[in-house]
Amino acid sequence: xxxxxxxxxxxxxxxxxxxxxxxxxxxxxxxxxxxxxxxxxxxxxxxxxxxxxxxxxxxxxxxxxxxxxxxxxxxxxxxxxxxxxxxxxxxxxxxxxxxxxxxxxxxxxxxxxxxxxxxxxxxxxxxxxxxxxxxxxxxxxxxxxxxxxxxxxxxxxxxxxxxxxxxxxxxxxxxxxxxxxxxxxxxxxxxxxx
Amino acid sequence: xxxxxxxxxxxxxxxxxxxxxxxxxxxxxxxxxxxxxxxxxxxxxxxxxxxxxxxxxxxxxxxxxxxxxxxxxxxxxxxxxxxxxxxxxxxxxxxxxxxxxxxxxxxxxxxxxxxxxxxxxxxxxxxxxxxxxxxxxxxxxxxxxxxxxxxxxxxxxxxxxxxxxxxxxx
Numbered sequence: 001x002x003x004x005x006x007x008x009x010x011x012x013x014x015x016x017x018x019x020x021x022x023x024x025x026x027x028x029x030x031x032x033x034x035x036x037x038x039x040x041x042x043x044x045x046x047x048x049x050x051x052x053x054x055x056x057x058x059x060x061x062x063x064x065x066x067x068x069x070x071x072x073x074x075x076x077x078x079x080x081x082x083x084x085x086x087x088x089x090x091x092x093x094x095x096x097x098x099x100x101x102x103x104x105x106x107x108x109x110x111x112x113x114x115x116x117x118x119x120x121x122x123x124x125x126x127x128x129x130x131x132x133x134x135x136x137x138x139x140x141x142x143x144x145x146x147x148x149x150x151x152x153x154x155x156x157x158x159x160x161x162x163x164x165x166x167x168x169x170x171x172x173x174x175x176x177x178x179x180x181x182x183x184x185x186x187x188x189x190x191x192x193x194x
Numbered sequence: 195x196x197x198x199x200x201x202x203x204x205x206x207x208x209x210x211x212x213x214x215x216x217x218x219x220x221x222x223x224x225x226x227x228x229x230x231x232x233x234x235x236x237x238x239x240x241x242x243x244x245x246x247x248x249x250x251x252x253x254x255x256x257x258x259x260x261x262x263x264x265x266x267x268x269x270x271x272x273x274x275x276x277x278x279x280x281x282x283x284x285x286x287x288x289x290x291x292x293x294x295x296x297x298x299x300x301x302x303x304x305x306x307x308x309x310x311x312x313x314x315x316x317x318x319x320x321x322x323x324x325x326x327x328x329x330x331x332x333x334x335x336x337x338x339x340x341x342x343x344x345x346x347x348x349x350x351x352x353x354x355x356x357x358x359x360x361x362x363x364x
Binding site for chain 2: 018038052056063
């Protein structure tokens with residue numbers, strides 16, 4: 001196992017930060033290239049006129065998922081040292097519902113709002129400022145509701161653990177759903193522009 | 195829909211594979227994925243920490259960012275996002291100061307949407323401990339249960355309320 005590099009070798013703070021900027025730069029570049037710094041393009045997903053959000057997101061998920069799986073399979077990447085976002089079922093369900101309202105209203109998400117703002121869009125800048133305000137208010141409020149914030153804590157639980165299916169089978173399913181979704185997305189766009 | 199300025203956007207599948215390779219690089223090099231809202235949370239934690247240290251120490255949200263704004267990895271990553279987004283747009287001739295909206299929509303209407311949207315996203319991201327980047331994309335690729343629950347909930351509610359904001363884009 002030679003990866004994750006930062007875990008296997010001890011990187012200095014400056015190295016970690018430099019890598020952070022470099023990875024973020026590539027991330028922001030990819031988002032802007034795809035057109036996801038444009039709220040007009042993003043909301044097309046929800047009005048079913050432009051499904052770029054789905055296509056980009058699922059191409060990315062499938063690519064990274066397959067990469068992680070095969071690098072783990074061949075012993076290059078130590079999966080036990082990759083941080084899996086932890087599951088807190090109720091706050092993530094409610095958080096998703098609240099977040100979705102914001103996603104549709106703002107036409108951007110926190111990351112793409114930063115890209116929109118960086119390319120001169122004032123609506124993107126407004127969204128960035130208000131994401132910060134929302135985070136601040138929610139952070140101060142949740143101090144009074146720690147039971148909700150920590151509800152249904154499952155740790156770094158994966159779909160494999162709750163379905164009993166091996167990762168390989170789940171990956172096969174996700175790839176299948178993505179390919180089917182791409183075909184549907186193309187058909188929906190053709191219909192919208194007919 | 196193409197941009198109203200500069201060169202056309204990249205093919206979405208190609209851009210998506212590129213984005214996936216960036217995410218994979220983050221996993222391989224750093225052992226963690228991408229993110230955005232974490233940098234906002236770290237900033238909020240530092241701000242509250244400066245104003246009222248005991249308050250920040252008690253908050254279950256803010257205690258997750260003990261390193262301070264200028265030491266948190268995600269803050270450097272998000273600074274890169276801003277640079278990368280600008281660089282890409284600059285190279286394609288897509289940088290312009292504007293309020294992006296529909297041809298018949300007023301600027302205040304669009305700004306109101308962005309203001310309200312940002313607030314809801316900030317609150318939702320704190321509840322969920324992540325946003326579309328740090329939770330849905332990163333956790334989605336790692337088959338995290340919470341990430342998929344968040345992703346489905348986000349899309350469901352966005353589809354439900356999107357018609358209310360359609361006027362901003364007409």
